[in-house]
Amino acid sequence: xxxxxxxxxxxxxxxxxxxxxxxxxxxxxxxxxxxxxxxxxxxxxxxxxxxxxxxxxxxxxxxxxxxxxxxxxxxxxxxxxxxxxxxxxxxxxxxxxxxxxxxxxxxxxxxxxxxxxxxxxxxxxxxxxxxxxxxxxxxxxxxxxxxxxxxxxxxxxxxxxxxxxxxxxxxxxxxxxxxxxxxxxxxxxxxxxxxxxxxxxxxxxxxxxxxxxxxxxxxxxxxxxxxxxxxxxxxxxxxxxxxxxxxxxxxxxxxxxxxxxxxxxxxxxxxxxxxxxxxxxxxxxxxxxxxxxxxxxxxxxxxxxxxxxxxxxxxxxxxxxxxxx
Amino acid sequence: xxxxxxxxxxxxxxxxxxxxxxxxxxxxxxxxxxxxxxxxxxxxxxxxxxxxxxxxxxxxxxxxxxxxxxxxxxxxxxxxxxxxxxxxxxxxxxxxxxxxxxxxxxxxxxxxxxxxxxxxxxxxxxxxxxxxxxxxxxxxxxxxxxxxxxxxxxxxxxxxxxxxxxxxxxxxxxxxxxxxxxxxxxxxxxxxxxxxxxxxxxxxxxxxxxxxxxxxxxxxxxxxxxxxxxxxxxxxxxxxxxxxxxxxxxxxxxxxxxxxxxxxxxxxxxxxxxxxxxxxxxxxxxxxxxxxxxxxxxxxxxxxxxxxxxxxxxxxxxxxxxxxxxxx
Ligand SMILES: Nc1ncnc2c1ncn2[C@@H]1O[C@H](COP(=O)(O)OP(=O)(O)OP(=O)(O)O)[C@@H](O)[C@H]1O
Ligand SMILES: [Mg+2]
Numbered sequence: 201x202x203x204x205x206x207x208x209x210x211x212x213x214x215x216x217x218x219x220x221x222x223x224x225x226x227x228x229x230x231x232x233x234x235x236x237x238x239x240x241x242x243x244x245x246x247x248x249x250x251x252x253x254x255x256x257x258x259x260x261x262x263x264x265x266x267x268x269x270x271x272x273x274x275x276x277x278x279x280x281x282x283x284x285x286x287x288x289x290x291x292x293x294x295x296x297x298x299x300x301x302x303x304x305x306x307x308x309x310x311x312x313x314x315x316x317x318x319x320x321x322x323x324x325x326x327x328x329x330x331x332x333x334x335x336x337x338x339x340x341x342x343x344x345x346x347x348x349x350x351x352x353x354x355x356x357x358x359x360x361x362x363x364x365x366x367x368x369x370x371x372x373x374x375x376x377x378x379x380x381x382x383x384x385x386x387x388x389x390x391x392x393x394x395x396x397x398x399x400x401x402x403x404x405x406x407x408x409x410x411x412x413x414x415x416x417x418x419x420x421x422x423x424x425x426x427x428x429x430x431x432x433x434x435x436x437x438x439x440x441x442x443x444x445x446x447x448x449x450x451x452x453x454x455x456x457x458x459x460x461x462x463x464x465x466x467x468x469x470x471x472x473x474x475x476x477x478x479x480x481x482x483x484x485x486x487x488x489x490x491x492x493x494x495x496x497x498x499x500x501x502x503x504x505x506x507x508x509x510x511x512x513x514x515x516x517x518x519x520x521x522x523x524x525x
Numbered sequence: 526x527x528x529x530x531x532x533x534x535x536x537x538x539x540x541x542x543x544x545x546x547x548x549x550x551x552x553x554x555x556x557x558x559x560x561x562x563x564x565x566x567x568x569x570x571x572x573x574x575x576x577x578x579x580x581x582x583x584x585x586x587x588x589x590x591x592x593x594x595x596x597x598x599x600x601x602x603x604x605x606x607x608x609x610x611x612x613x614x615x616x617x618x619x620x621x622x623x624x625x626x627x628x629x630x631x632x633x634x635x636x637x638x639x640x641x642x643x644x645x646x647x648x649x650x651x652x653x654x655x656x657x658x659x660x661x662x663x664x665x666x667x668x669x670x671x672x673x674x675x676x677x678x679x680x681x682x683x684x685x686x687x688x689x690x691x692x693x694x695x696x697x698x699x700x701x702x703x704x705x706x707x708x709x710x711x712x713x714x715x716x717x718x719x720x721x722x723x724x725x726x727x728x729x730x731x732x733x734x735x736x737x738x739x740x741x742x743x744x745x746x747x748x749x750x751x752x753x754x755x756x757x758x759x760x761x762x763x764x765x766x767x768x769x770x771x772x773x774x775x776x777x778x779x780x781x782x783x784x785x786x787x788x789x790x791x792x793x794x795x796x797x798x799x800x801x802x803x804x805x806x807x808x809x810x811x812x813x814x815x816x817x818x819x820x821x822x823x824x825x826x827x828x829x830x831x832x833x834x835x836x837x838x839x840x841x842x843x844x845x846x847x848x849x850x851x852x853x
C-alpha cells in the first residue's frame with residue numbers, strides 16, 4: 201500500500217510537467233504582449249521590446265520553458281507577475297485559503313446533504329419523499345450557476361439585505377459562494393447515491409443479510425451502504441477536486457479574492473506567468489484529491505485494495521469497471 | 526405436529542409485461558426431522574415459494590396474495606416484523622441458490638458468519654468468534670482464512686460459507702435452494718453429504734429444492750413435484766418413484782438417465798412451461814401432456830388424494846395408464 205502511494209506521488213511529476221507544457225504552449229502562441237498592456241498605448245515599440253527582453257519573452261520556446269522549470273527546481277519560485285510585479289507563488293498563497301474554505305465547505309455540505317437524501321430516496325423508493333428528493337435534485341442540477349448567483353444576490357442581498365452583495369469582509373460573505381458551489385454537487389451526489397443504493401439493495405447478499413434476521417437499519421447501514429458507496433466515491437472525489445480549484449464564475453460574481461478569480465484576471469490581463477502558476481496549483485490539487493479518492497476506494501473495497509497491493513498498474517481500469525457496474 | 530405447513534400460498538410479481546403468477550396455491554407440509562424434496566424445472570416457482578416462507582419476497586414487485594404459512598402452528602404472515610426476524614437465521618434459515626453473489630463482497634467471511642451467531646445468541650464478540658471458527662472447521666475451511674473476503678474464496682468454499690451461515694444457529698428448519706447446482710459434480714456430492722451430516726447432527730428438518738431427482742432419491746423421505754407454481758404431485762419418496770401418478774412426473778423420470786431402466790434414449794418433455802403471466806384456464810400441464818383431453822383443457826384439476834398421503838393434481842391419475850387412453 202505504501203509503495204502504491206509512493207508510486208502515485210511520483211506519477212504526479214509527469215502530470216504536472218504535462219500540464220505546464222500544454223498551458224505554456226498555448227500562452228506562447230498568443231500574440232498579445234503583456235508588456236504592451238503594462239506600459240500602456242503611449243509606450244514606444246522600443247520600450248515594449250525592452251520590457252519583453254527583461255521578462256525573457258523573446259527567447260526561443262525551449263529556453264523559456266526550460267527557464268520556467270529551472271526556476272521551480274532551483275528556487276522553488278513560480279516567477280514574478282508581469283502586472284502586479286509580485287511573486288506568483290505569494291499571490292496564489294494569499295488567495296488560496298479563500299478558495300479552499302469555500303470549496304471545502306461547499307463540497308462537504310453537498311456530500312452531507314446529497315448522500316443522506318439519496319439513501320432516503322432509495323429506501324423510500326416511489327414514495328412522496330423519493331419524488332420530492334428527485335425533483336429537488338433535478339432542479340438543483342438544472343439551474344446554471346451564474347443564474348443562481350445573480351438570483352441570490354438579488355433576493356438575499358439587494359431585496360432582503362440579509363447578506364452582503366459581494367466580498368468576504370465578514371463570514372456572511374462566504375454563504376452565497378458556498379451555496380453557489382454546492383448546489384450542483386448536491387444534485388449529482390443525491391442522484392448517484394439513490395441509483396447506487398437501489399442497485400445495491402437488489403443484490404443477493406442483501407437478501408442474505410435479511411435472511412439472517414438483521415434489522416432493516418443494520419442491513420442498510422452495514423451491508424448495503426459500504427457497497428453502494430463505491431461508485432459514489434467517484435462523484436464525491438470529483439466534487440472535492442473541482443470545488444477546491446475554485447469557481448471562476450462565482451468568485452467573479454461575488455468578488456472573492458481566490459484562485460478562480462486570479463486565474464480569470466490573469467487571462468484577461470495576459471499575465472501569462474501568473475496564469476501558468478494558477479493552472480499548476482489547480483492541477484496539483486486535482487491530482488492530490490484524486491489520489492486520496494483512490495486510497496478511499498481501497499479502504500472501502502477489499503478487492504481494489506488487493507489490486508493496488510498486487511499490481512498497481514491495472515488498479516485504475518479495475519476501479520473504473522467497478523464504478524460502471 | 527407439522528413443523529411447517531403451507532396452505533394455498535399464492536405469490537405474484539407485478540411487472541411491466543403483466544402479473545407473473547409465480548406461485549399458485551401451493552400446499553406443503555413438513556414434519557419435524559423430515560427432509561422434503563421440492564422438485565421442478567426452472568421457473569416453476571421453487572425459489573419464490575422458499576422466499577415466501579421467510580417473508581423475503583421483494584415488495585414491490587412481488588406480493589404474497591393469499592395463503593397461510595404455519596410454522597409450529599403459528600402463521601408467519603401474521604407475525605410482527607421483529608418476530609419474523611427472530612425466526613430468520615435462527616429457527617429457519619436458508620442456503621441460497623447462487624453462492625457467488627450471496628456473500629457481501631466487502632465484509633470478511635468470518636464476520637459474516639459471526640454476525641448471525643451474535644445476533645441470535647446474544648453472546649459476546651469473543652464467544653461468537655469462537656463459535657464461528659468451530660463452524661468454519663465443520664464446513665472444512667481453515668480457520669486462518671476467516672479474515673479473508675469472498676473474492677479470495679473459490680465457488681465451492683463460498684458455498685460452504687453460505688452453509689456455515691445457514692447452520693450457525695442450529696436452525697429447526699433448513700431451506701436449501703439448489704445448494705449444489707453452482708458447483709461441479711465432484712464437489713456436489715461432497716457438499717450434499719456435508720449438509721446431510723450437519724443436518725442429522727443438529728436434528729434439522731430440511732426443505733431441499735432441486736431439479737435433480739437423483740439427489741432427491743438419495744436424500745429425501747418426502748417429495749413434492751412443482752409445475753407452473755402448483756404442486757402437481759406429492760407424497761413419500763416411494764409414492765413418487767414407484768407409484769408415479771402424474772404425467773409430468775413421469776415425463777421427468779423419462780428425461781433423466783437411469784441405469785436400471787436401461788433406456789437407450791432419453792425422452793425430454795416436449796414444449797415449454799406456460800407463460801406465468803398468462804396461464805391456461807384448464808390444467809397448466811395440459812399443453813404439454815400426451816394424455817390431454819377436453820376435460821383437462823377446460824377444468825383445472827384439484828389436488829386429490831389417490832393413496833394414503835399421496836396427492837396428485839390430474840383428472841386421470843394412475844400408476845399404469847391403459848393403452849387406449851394413451852392413444853387419445
Ligand atoms: N423479482 C421478480 N420479478 C418478476 N418475476 C419474478 C421475480 N422473481 C421470480 N419471478 C418469476 O417467478 C417465476 C418463478 O421463479 P422462481 O425463481 O421461483 O423459479 P425457480 O423454480 O426457483 O427456478 P430455478 O430452478 O431456475 O431457480 C418465474 O417465472 C420468474 O420469472
Ligand atoms: Mg430458484
